[in-house]
Amino acid sequence: MQKALFLEELLENYGEAIVRLAYTYVKDWGKAEDITQEVFLTCYLKLDTYRGEASLKNWIYRIAINRCHDTLRSWSFRNIFVTNVINKFMRSEEASPEFSIVQKEEYRKLRQEILDLPLKYREPFILFYHEELSVKEIGGLLELKISTVKSRLFRARQLLEAKLGPERG
Numbered sequence: 694m695q696k697a698l699f700l701e702e703l704l705e706n707y708g709e710a711i712v713r714l715a716y717t718y719v720k721d722w723g724k725a726e727d728i729t730q731e732v733f734l735t736c737y738l739k740l741d742t743y744r745g746e747a748s749l750k751n752w753i754y755r756i757a758i759n760r761c762h763d764t765l766r767s768w769s770f771r772n773i774f775v776t777n778v779i780n781k782f783m784r785s786e787e788a789s790p791e792f793s794i795v796q797k798e799e800y801r802k803l804r805q806e807i808l809d810l811p812l813k814y815r816e817p818f819i820l821f822y823h824e825e826l827s828v829k830e831i832g833g834l835l836e837l838k839i840s841t842v843k844s845r846l847f848r849a850r851q852l853l854e855a856k857l858g859p860e861r862g
Contacts, residue, residue, distance in 0.1 A: 718761035814849035
């Protein structure tokens with residue numbers, strides 16, 4: 694019974710973050726939710742293999758990233774046309790309707806450009822800016838050197854700036 698309580702605590706603490714992380718890979722909310730279920734099932738089944746060498750958060754994120762990579766490599770994922778786009782809306786407090794529309798459109802463009810980054814740049818970018826992991830933690834999760842993580846973050850920022858820069862004028 695203790696294992697079930699621990700799983701419930703993991704779901705409470707990391708459930709939403711894992712769904713968002715999975716979405717950044719597969720760009721489909723339904724698939725991201727399926728991956729999240731698989732991640733927590735794996736955590737439940739493999740809890741006794743957790744050695745405590747890394748933080749629990751890193752362990753769960755590593756499982757999630759591996760599962761996302763498996764999904765991206767799968768035949769069914771590569772051969773089915775994904776039509777889902779980000780439909781998340783941003784709430785603006787005390788802003789004019791015009792400003793709200795412009796701001797939502799800018800956020801939508803930014804989110805889409807981030808999701809359009811090549812995976813090797815998108816992964817560290819989202820883990821750094823959205824999940825607020827350190828460069829060292831990202832290096833451990835993605836099994837990369839710290840210098841590689843830094844250069845990929847730099848390159849991701851360059852790519853985004855090149856695509857979004859002229860519009861910000």
